Amino acid sequence: MKFLLPFLALPLLAAGLDSKMLSLKIYPSTVKLSGAGSTQQFLAIANYSDGVERDVTSETAWTLSHPNLGKLAGARLSALAGGSLNLTARFQGKQAISRVEITNAPPRPFQFGRDIGGILTKRGCNSAACHGGVKGRGGLKLSANALYPKDDYEWITKGGIYQVLTTQVAGDRVPRVNIAQPEKSLLLTKPTGVEAHGGGKRFDIDSEDYRVLLQWVKNGTPYGEEGMGGSGIVAFEVWPSIATLPVQGVRRLLVTARFADGHSEDYTHQVLYASNESDIASVNAEGLVTAHKLGETAILVRAAGQVASAVAGVIGPPIPGYPAVSPANFIDTQVFAKLRQFNLIPSELSEDGEFLRRVCLDLTGTLPPPARTREFLASTDPRKREKLIDTLLASPEYNDYWTFRFSDVFRVAIFANGLMPKWSTGYSEWIRNNIETNRPYDQVARERLSAQGYSPATRHFIPYNQIGTPPDTMAEEVRVFFGRRLDCAQCHNHPYENWSQDQFWGMAAFFGRMFKMGSIVVDHPVNMDWSSKDVDGKIELLHPRTKSAVHPMYLDGSAAQVAADANPRKELARWMTAHPYFAEAAVNRLWGYFFARGIVDPVDDFRSTNPPTHPELLATLASDFRGNGYNLRRLMKTITTSRAYQLSHRPNNTNRADLTNYSHSVARAVDAEVLLDAVADVTGVPETFATSVTGGASAIGQAPAGTRAIHLKDPDMYFSRFLELYGRPSRGAIPERSGKPNLAQALHMLAGATYVDRLGQPNSRLARMLESGATDDRIFEEFYLASLMRLPGADEKAELKQILGQRQDRTAGLREFIWALISSREFAENH
């Protein structure tokens, strides 16, 4: 037994040598099993005096009060007969008891979806990389996670692979079962490696799964009973939802399935486990998680028709005397609770200058002038931060900045709005009005989704002077307002998520009655007279696979009741804004602007395989947003007044590596438009924006003097090398920003107009200061304040002076100093 020693010794060390075990708990502490043959996995968890919680399941002695009722294999109980019994766990002198009741339930009827689909899922046969891929693999198609058992049944018994956009099957149809000679079925010979299998060996001939599959073929491949969602499972619970463990620690997950009829079953051994980041923590086939390095990862759990996840947090050693941090609001309560659990100490509160810069960039996209900075730094008012936030939220710059932000998300661009400047302008003004009046976000969404007639909000439905296609329009609205990407399901069932092609087209059908009449958008009544000359053709939305007409169906699969002459989008708008996804997606998007990372990240990529880092916080923020009338400014105030938002960028020894838990402010590249405006502000030389590259002085092609990058209503019309290089997204598609450095940026920084031409301008901040006879010291200070919201330290000042001293030409030297300042990372990042 020598080889077991390291395994046993490591978790003990992790608990700390001085700490004492306080208690032993058993999970589940009571359980009801449905008849003989059903099984249950148990866990034993020990709590120690230093706060460490440890999984001691494999070191615990397990005994049964009535060995005639059940059989133990380790901590897994198999029921033998009906009755009640106690299971006792004993570890290091402590004990815990679970009460088990075994009912006399009749055997469960066979279900293809659950029994066969379960095996195909657990063994990874239907994963996206194998037969679950869109087109299947090696002549066999399966639905991912056995979501569509009827389809799977057909594929297995008849063979063949899927083709997009048609109901025709591709390839030769070779059945995967052989009723005459069941053992020769490809379903059995391939995964056992008897015949060559691209996916390798998935199970042994003497495994239980093999026996089940063989028996199924011998029985004549029955389909059996239909279960809801393929398997009858309605919910899937993983315990613990957040598992913390030290480096090299292990911890077992317990998976419970709840069924439509209300009963629950242990599913721990019937699922496929996978770690999103297995270099942080890996998981084996039995659900045993092993920690490798500090960090956090999702552990995904798949069973037929279901995906669930748990978080594995690999945490540092317990911190004696963990400091008490007082929460400013509910955000802090939840953020700090997780930090406590993860043994991460939040950084100190940010310094005033640091906070000022961050909050001005985040709320207004604008750096404060040096005078404002001096004033804020000098103020001793204990409430000055909150007052500043109120001032910023009420400022014109706030309106400019959030108009810009939402113009991005909502895509204001002449090319996206019917090729008519007045349309994109009207649409942009509608957004500005919403921001200025702080219109409730659900109303904004409803108006955009159901806009009709002359409403400027109709303009985003008209790319290139034609109505957008219903699938594209729908997918965009769902991404913007639900934070979910359905696009894959346009051509085929989504390969990872529970979105079917039918659901996609059901949603698209809400947009299927739109047409353009002259310059306006309306939804035609069902029985409309199409002979009118004003109408540009009948829209009939067909399912691309079945070629039959599609009808409005909500994303949850329920059919919409839309009167023949009604606007179906109105129904959809009402349904979407009342759905829990709406508020969640909205707060997550907003959160992402302030923390450079969504609670679900990317902010519009909610999916079961991409779980939130703080699920409760997301839920609380969403309910707060909903409960307070979808008030954007209020939400922003809640976020910016939280201590979590106001933490310093300076990490401490416990949180340096943390990028996901908000233990300190994480630096992010300032977005192109904001950075360009900041360069203009610091140098005192505004940018000119022209629609023409060469000879941009024409009055028509030039934005009015003083226009800032964030003011451009239709930025795609204005060429700007700087903005392209720093990742300004085109509004021709849903904008995605890339702040990643590239070679062209580096070239532009060294030789480009933004950095070079500016510095010699006659009316620049430097020129004005030189005229007024400012000293070097004063110039250094002023520029530091204008760009970094801080004064240079004595050491920095001395070094700057020394470098300047080596230059004969003082003005040239000072320009080089300013070049360095606006080229620095401290300037180009928000931190």
Place this chain on the structure above:
Amino acid sequence: MQHSTSRRDFLSAGSLGFLGLTLGDYYRAAAAQAPALSNAAAKANAVILLWLEGGPSHIDTWDPKSNSNFKPISTNVAGVQFSELLPKLAKKMDKLAVVRSMHTRGNDHPQATHYVVTGHEVNPAMQFPSLGSIITKELGPRNAVPPHVLVPQWDRGRQYEDYFRASFLGGDYDPMCIPDPSKPDFQVTDLSLPKSISQQAVESRSAFLKAVDRRYRALSESAEHANLDAFSSQAWKMLLTPAVRDAFDLSKESEKMKERYGKDSIGQSALLARRLVEAGSRFVTAAGYHGNSWDTHSNNDTTHKDRLAPTLDRTLPALIEDLEERGLLSTTLVVAMGEFGRTPAINANLGRDHWPNCWSLALSGGGIKMGQVVGSSDDKGYNVTSRVVTMGDLFATIYKCLGIDYTREYMSPIGRPIKIANSLEDRTGEPVAELLA
């Protein structure tokens, strides 16, 4: 050369090392990044796309028909006729492969440009990498010259330019977009240091930058910072390597050569494309026909005859001859195309409208079997009658010439595999065997 400092001065002064990276490091890093280039299957190693923006009328150029008002003329390949608008090209038919059976998507300029440049239809949820970006990524840079260039950039808006970008492949594969080289004030953006910046200024800049950033970087050094430093060193090298700037310097060409290509925008763009490919660029789009020039919704015939065909008939033969004289034609693939053809029927304004259903293009150079026509259209040019060639097929053919595996797929950020040669109905394009030498 606008400033007096030579590269050697900089090296001796050690300025490249100011961000902690020596030139040796730079070369090592560059070598590590460069993909393996020894590909026996490759015939060509660079592409010039002559972009006939707006969409030429196929029946008035490569595929003459009775419903064109121009007569067909013989070419130097027996049995092949062009429109009389292309007399010089007719004498170059032995150096061309003409495809008369292009069948593509997109009825208006934005959608069609997107389609022929990326091989995909517009999708608001997805941005696709362009052919040039894919080729640049697959072949990698050569000789510190920007590998992907588009010349000239568009004057207005950035809609079209975006289609030529790399999207999720990343900024390294975006085309460098430069101004119109036929303009007297032509200067390449960001590739020359202003006169005012002396070597001393460069050193003082870097000293200041170090001083300003020291505190901040001590607090949080990130991988992004290291990337940026590497790019800065590379940028310095480009600025200081005379060969790089020379590649963009049209004053190094004789007046005679400039006239041979045509001193207009398309001619000078094509000439610059040749210089760049010679210096090491991988994909250059010569796009001098901006403003939808070939978009002849009115007065199709006079516009083709007076303005458009003569420039094409001057520039394309000049490019082919010049490449051949320099021994570059065998390794450079030339593609001349627009985003679609034009309607065989003439409209009320004596114009022709958009026609993606059936159109023509011309290829020349490395890997292409020249002196032949592939595919055919019906007697008026409405429909393809033989050998349909899709955009995916054309892309696959180009990749084949370059030794790139045309069946490759990239994984997009949303997890959707993107075919680099995307044909119709979700099929992968197939190289047009007849076109391959």
